[in-house]
């Protein structure tokens with residue numbers, strides 16, 4: 643089987659977080675960062691990614707993993723149309739190291755026009771997040787073309803997951819393999835190294851809904867994903 647083309651890939655690089663939002667769909671933070679070898683286990687099988695979401699936890703608390711992701715996409719010459727990171731607007735969102743690696747991701751990705759709804763790096767601006775540093779972050783990051791606000795100040799869509807007591811049902815859909823090795827669905831690599839097909843599950847609900855360990859990603863796609 644040749645390398646895969648993914649419409650969406652999410653990698654949960656950490657379960658650490660420096661906030662305690664009451665709506666958090668992940669649930670309680672954990673002292674866990676992803677192993678670099680698990681990132682490699684997945685990226686080595688991919689040649690093209692449409693939307694590459696680097697998530698957590700709070701992504702700015704594991705800059706080493708973001709650097710490693712960039713190194714691997716360069717090494718495997720993976721085409722990435724767009725990266726996507728949501729940061730919570732804490733002190734760590736302001737770190738020079740975090741901004742520097744985000745700039746490098748932006749340089750690497752193919753999409754350069756940031757005039758639409760999506761920015762590569764967005765800061766959560768809803769009513770649940772601690773906003774003490776938000777003004778400082780907006781002032782520091784507004785000069786970067788890839789930075790913007792999440793746009794949820796007036797309305798936030800929620801799933802009933804983790805600490806969120808209200809919201810929508812969060813269904814899990816299977817992955818499918820289409821002609822030309824297009825792997826469709828939400829491919830999600832969690833910080834434990836497990837592959838799932840939904841990126842919005844709480845940590846608790848991820849357990850029991852894993853498809854396989856990432857070291858078996860290739861054989862799972864080959865033998866278990868429905869083909870069209």
Ligand code: SF4
Nearest residue numbers: 659661663666699730
């Ligand atoms: S919503 Fe994000 S910032 Fe808030 S506690 Fe959850 S992971 Fe942390």
